[in-house]
Amino acid sequence: MGGGGGxxxxxxxxxxxxxxxxxxxxxxxxATAMGxxxxxxxxxxxxxxxxxxxxxxxxxxxxxxxxxxxxxVTPSSSSFGFGFVRFGFARDAMRxxxxxxxxxxxxxxxxxxARVDGSAGNxxxxxxxxxxxxxxxxxxxxTYARELWGAFDGARTIEVIGYVGHTRGEYGCxxxxxxxxxxxxxxxxxxxxxRRRGGDDDAVMSSAPPPxxxxxxxxxxxxxxxDAMRHLGTDAVDVxxxxxxxxxxxxxxxxxxxxxxxxxxxxxxxxxxxxMDMLRVVAPRVRAALLSPxxxxxxxxxxxxxxxxxxxxxxxxxAFMGRTEFVALRTAVDECPxxxxxxGRCAFVYASDDHWAPLHQSDALKRLTTLDVDIHVLDDDASxxxxxxxxxxxxxxxxxxxxxxxRLIRQRERAVRAATVAS
Numbered sequence: 001m002g003g004g005g006g007x008x009x010x011x012x013x014x015x016x017x018x019x020x021x022x023x024x025x026x027x028x029x030x031a032t033a034m035g036x037x038x039x040x041x042x043x044x045x046x047x048x049x050x051x052x053x054x055x056x057x058x059x060x061x062x063x064x065x066x067x068x069x070x071x072x073v074t075p076s077s078s079s080f081g082f083g084f085v086r087f088g089f090a091r092d093a094m095r096x097x098x099x100x101x102x103x104x105x106x107x108x109x110x111x112x113x114a115r116v117d118g119s120a121g122n123x124x125x126x127x128x129x130x131x132x133x134x135x136x137x138x139x140x141x142x143t144y145a146r147e148l149w150g151a152f153d154g155a156r157t158i159e160v161i162g163y164v165g166h167t168r169g170e171y172g173c174x175x176x177x178x179x180x181x182x183x184x185x186x187x188x189x190x191x192x193x194x195r196r197r198g199g200d201d202d203a204v205m206s207s208a209p210p211p212x213x214x215x216x217x218x219x220x221x222x223x224x225x226x227d228a229m230r231h232l233g234t235d236a237v238d239v240x241x242x243x244x245x246x247x248x249x250x251x252x253x254x255x256x257x258x259x260x261x262x263x264x265x266x267x268x269x270x271x272x273x274x275x276m277d278m279l280r281v282v283a284p285r286v287r288a289a290l291l292s293p294x295x296x297x298x299x300x301x302x303x304x305x306x307x308x309x310x311x312x313x314x315x316x317x318x319a320f321m322g323r324t325e326f327v328a329l330r331t332a333v334d335e336c337p338x339x340x341x342x343x344g345r346c347a348f349v350y351a352s353d354d355h356w357a358p359l360h361q362s363d364a365l366k367r368l369t370t371l372d373v374d375i376h377v378l379d380d381d382a383s384x385x386x387x388x389x390x391x392x393x394x395x396x397x398x399x400x401x402x403x404x405x406x407r408l409i410r411q412r413e414r415a416v417r418a419a420t421v422a423s
Contacts, residue, residue: 105175107185108162110138112145115154126211127193128158128409131186131228132392133219133246134325135318136163139305140392141218147402148216161189165317168308176317178324179220183227190215190228194236212238214409219246219356219389220325226338226346234345239412241405242348244357244389248333249326253355256326263323273312280311302393334364340371345416347374347408349401354389374412376404 114126128148132141138160149158164185165177177185194210215237217225222242229237250256262268279287288295291310295303333339339346350362365373378387383400391397 105164105177106167107136107164108138108167110141110145110160110162112149112158114157126156127213128152128156129190129213129215129225130158130160131215131217131221131224132160132162133221133244133389134163134166134321135309135314136161136166136182136221137168137305137309137314138162139168139309140302141398142301142305143299143395144392144398144402147399148405151402151406159193161186163317163321166309166314168305168314176320179223179321179328180324182321183224186224187228187231190236191232212236214239214241214413216241216243216405216409217245218243218392222348223247223329223338226336226342229345230338230341238345238416239409240342240346241408241412242346243391243401243405244351244354245348246325246356247329247336247339248331248361249329250355250358250361252358252360255355259322260326263319263326266320269315269319270312273315276311276315298393299395301395306393332364333361334368339365339373342373344372344419345412347376347412349376349378349404349408351378351387351389352380356389374408374415376408378404 130141130145130148132138138145141160145158145160149156152158163177163182165175190213194213212235215225215228217223217240222240222245225237225240225242226247229240249260276287276290279290288307291307294310295306298306331337348357348362348365350357350359352359359377362375362377365371366375380386385394385396385400387397387400391401
């Protein structure tokens with residue numbers, strides 16, 4: 001949905017925060033978003049690392065205290081809280097963690113590590129970064145990421161990069177973030193991972209850069225993925241695959257018009273979020289009943305994530321980021337400069353009855369003769385599983401989309417290599 005300024009807001013008023021790092025069960029992993037720019041020189045990187053080493057201790061202590069204080073109101077499942085280690089796929093292959101960016105703002109990520117000779121941890125494996133839609137919570141993408149890892153026979157590391165502020169736990173930062181800030185966060189995180197061998201923050205700095213990454217963006221995540229390619233270059237990002245890409249406001253959609261209006265009703269958003277938080281403590285069954293129209297159509301894993309996430313923090317970040325999306329994405333999809341920059345290196349997948357990525361926009365892209373854009377429209381009749389915009393809430397749909405994504409990645413990579421040889 002739309003894009004705004006370069007400051008983040010505490011309780012809707014604005015503010016700032018110190019640089020920080022995140023802790024996780026196996027040591028400390030970093031995730032850095034250094035403003036709107038990525039600093040590549042050694043001095044800046046060393047200074048940032050020193051600052052993070054100091055800040056991480058404060059963050060781990062603060063988060064440990066927050067987790068202890070909130071343990072009575074969070075789900076008993078180990079899926080939630082600080083230091084998420086849930087994705088038991090291939091045992092140690094997949095892990096989910098919480099993190100903080102350079103401003104002290106929490107985000108989450110999930111990683112399924114490439115395997116070499118039957119063991120996890122290939123430091124030189126090509127990365128596939130997955131950028132979620134709004135809300136940017138990696139937990140919703142558990143099945144999809146697991147199946148995508150399997151579609152590559154475990155040969156690639158799959159990482160889902162969450163949005164700052166879009167977390168299932170409270171980590172001390174009461175902020176919401178604009179589309180522009182989320183774009184800066186994603187760019188900086190990918191750039192920092194490239195400075196680490198194989199994209200692993202815990203690894204020693206590598207002198208040889210890893211292969212360029214592939215970025216898969218879902219919904220507004222496709223916009224973030226294209227933005228990362230434009231700013232980081234094709235040396236860092238080789239291919240972008242957009243799944244039901246939200247790249248331009250759909251003026252024909254009454255639903256989007258209504259959502260654009262609702263996201264501007266700040267008191268209502270705050271009130272509903274606070275109500276969900278209160279009911280979590282005093283009347284969890286009432287809360288579950290109120291959420292059932294949303295969660296009842298989800299599979300178990302997605303339902304658990306939604307119940308944990310839906311609250312004041314989640315709603316404020318989703319709605320107010322959405323407000324900035326509606327402002328930013330006013331350019332017609334066939335005039336989007338990000339798509340022009342990714343010509344020959346991007347593929348988009350559309351589905352029927354999707355107002356976020358409507359078929360009339362896919363038709364507009366197909367009519368472009370000056371750009372090489374690979375467009376795919378899912379055929380509902382060709383599969384027994386219906387694919388909708390929220391496919392990640394269905395295990396079956398996630399499996400279908402993971403297989404389709406892997407095929408598109410391979411096709412685009414072959415096309416890029418062929419074009420490079422030809423030139």
